[in-house]
Amino acid sequence: MTYRTIRQRLMLSAGSTVIAGLLLAAAANSQASYSTTSAATPSPYAPRDMSSSAPTGQPMTPDSSLAAPTTPQPTSFQTSFWESLTLEPKDAWGILRDSFKWQDTPLPPDAQARVDEWIDFYSSSPTHLAEITERSSMWLAWIAQQVSSRQLPGEIALIPFVESSFDPAARSNRGAAGLWQFMPGTGDAMGLVRNGTYDGRLDVITSTQAALDYIELQAEQWYDGNLQLSLAAYNAGAGTVNRARHSAQAQGLAGDYWQLSLPNETMQYLPKLYAIAAIIDDPARYNVSLPEVHTEPAFAKVQLDHSVTLAQASALLEVSQASLAELNPGLLNGAIDPRNVQTLLVPEEVDSEVLAQLSQGESTLASSPSYASAANTAPSIPKTYRVARGDNLSAIAARYGVAVDDLMQWNGIERANALQTGQLLTLSAQ
Structure with a gap:
């Protein structure tokens, strides 16, 4: 099944073939994953227990037509239901948990083992995970709303955990940037403006919309609405996933994500997402404290x-x-x-x-x-700039209003592509 709304179908159908071609070309560089987790120790995990006893109705009296009329009384189930609504007000985390769609579907044992490894990894450092959730509190409610409005699984709202540790300014050493870690070519294909004064990949509003469009478009274009395959393509590129899928199907397999042989980073992509969702689903189980996040954007x-x-x-x-x-x-x-x-x-x-x-x-x-x-106060230009991952001379020059040739001369740079992360650049002739 697909999750595309009628509005999106109308908007995307006419140009989907052209955009898909652009995306395939851009995806050759692959979507980079930005993760800052640390080493782990094992911890037990089991899928959450969804067993429940269904309430039974009040039995009819043997001759209810002859019984004297009585005032209807609420059943114990009805009473406890309304009390639970009063006693357990929802925050953004609670609403997000309710929107999870993958947590209660059993995985094959080998797939579950891959998820369990990452649960152990993350739960071994609850302080680090708490730092990421604290960073997410500014954006989580709004992103969850965008995911919900498209009827997508709530787990997709957690992709920035895997991609950037919820840091909008994150940059990878392969050139990906932002909360959703768009590569330059993919961002260009999705209409994210990028110049010396503005980078749409770092803009949480525009990049979130572009990321969700991208995930839905690929699911519709290549995978009959299969979002998990689309997420794999988000990380590795559609061409890589398509080849792995054809290979699996040639072996008589269905070709879903968990059966594919993919690059290691992509093999870990969904297990990471599943693991983070499992911990957020039951943080007390893993000794993780989640910050308070209101249901409305911050x-x-x-x-x-x-x-x-x-x-x-x-x-x-x-x-x-x-x-x-x-x-x-x-x-x-x-x-x-x-x-x-x-x-x-x-x-x-x-x-x-x-x-x-x-x-x-x-x-x-x-x-x-x-x-x-x-x-009347002109913004001051710093005297120096420390090169960050993903930077290039042309972007730095445009950001500070100087010429690339001048930057190279002031800093003794012979080749424009010779920048090193951490290098200190002089931004003037003085």
Whole structure:
């Protein structure tokens, strides 16, 4: 079965063949997986117990037609049901658990063994897993809503755990970036703008929509709606998965994910996802403490049709510039350019009237003394820059408004592709 909505069918059907071709070409570089876990020790695990005794109704009296009318009384089941709703209010974790669709389907023994290894791995370091869940708290409720709105399994909302440890600024040494670790070519194929001032792969809003589109599109295009095969292709590329599937089918196998022979990273991809979902499904069992996450997103969106720097927005909204930068990692130079993106994320507690003022034009904003003061303060360019994984000279030069040739001259670089992670670059001739 597929999970594509009617709206998505109409939107994607016309161009699916063209996009699929782009994706196959982009996937040749493969989707990189970004993981920061540590070594593990064994711990016991068993699938959660879903056994329950179904409530039985009240028996009819032998001659109910002759019995005196009585006031209906709630059964003990009805009473306990409503009490449980009162005593157990749901947070984002509870809603996410309810949306899991793969946890209660038994796996073949060898597949379950692969999952158990990763459960042992993650549960051996509950503090590390707690750090990742804490980092996820800013984005989890919103991502879970997007997954649910497409009727996808809730486990898909946990993919950023596997890909980036829920770090929107994560970059791999193969060039993947963002919460969903898009490779440059795949991001380009999915319409994620990428230039010197903005990188849509780092923008949580746009990259999440693109990632879910990508997963659904591949499931529809290649795998008859099989999302697990699509996730394997998300990691290794559709060509790699398709070849492994044909090989399995030639051996008389059904060709589902758990039967395929794939690159090691992809062989571990779904076991990791299953393991994280199992731990989140029952954190107390694995001595993991989950942070409180409300059911509503931890941020608000402001639609803008004019340029605004984070310094200006910080002054007007009276929130720290660091908080705005954390919510908007796609803004590489600390400013929103409506030619690239029109949505600024702000903390949820910001007053709605101030948000309305920010969304209005420059003429209205100019009347705000704090905004005007911030506007007159030019953003300072650092003297040096430490090269991060996935960086290249052209992107760094565009980010800080300098020429690539100048960067190479100032730093004695002979070949543009000779950058080393951790290298300190001088950003001026001084």
